[in-house]
Amino acid sequence: MFPERCSIREKGRDCPMPPEFAISVKSNDGEYMVGVTCDRHKAAFTEKLTLLQKDGKVPQGTINFTGLKPVGTSCIKVDPDELIQL
Template sequence: MMPDKCSVSEEGKQCVNPPQFIVSIVDGKDEYMFGLTCQKHRHIVTGKLTILQDEGKIHSGKISFTPVKSVGTDCIHGDADDLVQIDLKKSN
């Protein structure tokens, strides 16, 4: 499960936009997820992560924005045939 809102807060107010990108740092073969952002805040997140990298507070590496993909399925459902009846009558 992912949050339904962008991770960015401006002036103490949480962004109400849905997340459009997973933000991570790619460092060689490792990847570290930092949060979610909408298109509107993508440049702000890039700037903040760049500053934190320059200060040595987070891993250096390429800042990556992976589009969030919505996944849904209707293949899981239950039928009456799926139920199992357990008879707890004791026979002597």
């Protein structure tokens, strides 16, 4: 399961947009998922991850964005009040 919203926080407020991409770092040791983002915040996430890599807080490697697609099934029952309107 992924979060319902983009992982970016601007000016103390969470981004209200749903995630469009899973973000991972591919290194020699493996691939590490670091968050999810909307299309609007891809560049901001890339900048932040690059800085974290320089500081040694995130493994060195290629930053990868994988598109997410919504999937629905009939086996999961959802309360209509919990649905997010886009």
